[in-house]
Amino acid sequence: MNLSPWGPVAVVGRLGGGHRNEVLEVWRGCERLVARRSRRSEASLEWELELMGFLGDHGFIVPEVVLTDAGRPQVDGMVVQRWLPGRPPTTSDWPSVATELTRLHELTADYPRRPGFLSTSDLLMAERGGDVDLTAMPPEAVAACRAAWTALEGPHAVVHGDPCAANVRVSEAGIGLLDWDEARVDHPDLDLADLPGVELAEPRGRIARAAVDAWEAAAGWLLEPEYARRRLAALG
Numbered sequence: 001m002n003l004s005p006w007g008p009v010a011v012v013g014r015l016g017g018g019h020r021n022e023v024l025e026v027w028r029g030c031e032r033l034v035a036r037r038s039r040r041s042e043a044s045l046e047w048e049l050e051l052m053g054f055l056g057d058h059g060f061i062v063p064e065v066v067l068t069d070a071g072r073p074q075v076d077g078m079v080v081q082r083w084l085p086g087r088p089p090t091t092s093d094w095p096s097v098a099t100e101l102t103r104l105h106e107l108t109a110d111y112p113r114r115p116g117f118l119s120t121s122d123l124l125m126a127e128r129g130g131d132v133d134l135t136a137m138p139p140e141a142v143a144a145c146r147a148a149w150t151a152l153e154g155p156h157a158v159v160h161g162d163p164c165a166a167n168v169r170v171s172e173a174g175i176g177l178l179d180w181d182e183a184r185v186d187h188p189d190l191d192l193a194d195l196p197g198v199e200l201a202e203p204r205g206r207i208a209r210a211a212v213d214a215w216e217a218a219a220g221w222l223l224e225p226e227y228a229r230r231r232l233a234a235l236g
Helices: 042-057 091-107 139-150 204-219 225-233
Strands: 010-014 022-028 031-037 078-082 157-159 168-171 174-177 184-186
Touching: 091 157, 091 168, 091 174, 139 204, 139 225, 204 225
Parallel strands: none
Antiparallel strands: 010 022, 022 031, 031 078, 157 184, 168 174
């Protein structure tokens, strides 16, 4: 990682163990930061950074982008952000996470699509978008995914895309959401179906859970094959 555009920065170590991006904990002086190298296109990454700025302006707790010494938000896919303080969520926190995600969906009902990404409804006909390449999957797997997505109904909005415990921080200020790498415009229930202890009314919950299983299978088919196949098997 070339962090020289941000001046003297000391790398502490790698964070997480994801398959999509390299993420490091770094320090600049006494300031704790996170550096991430994105594999997204420049337009897609700009959309993500602009989204976080937009959400920050509307009271959401999201990572703040640290500009380079030259005033740029990213250089060749490299992004540096301030450390988002807080603790991981416990069982009692998940309803608050769901509330914050619902607020996100309501705010971004008319938000522009992320460049290069497609929604589940788009993928009923199209084959490639974002992390999904349906041409890499067996025809029967594609059919199962599309059948699950067909059942989703209603308007789209920005979804976080991966609101798991590792991407949630709870503090006195409220619920913080980090790692917006998988954010896109899609059906809001895709954010809510997998949350622990948060139940959607039936049949909405069943439809949403199947749609999420299908999405996780399709998005991870090449990068996380074992995980993707487990999610596909959950479709039955």
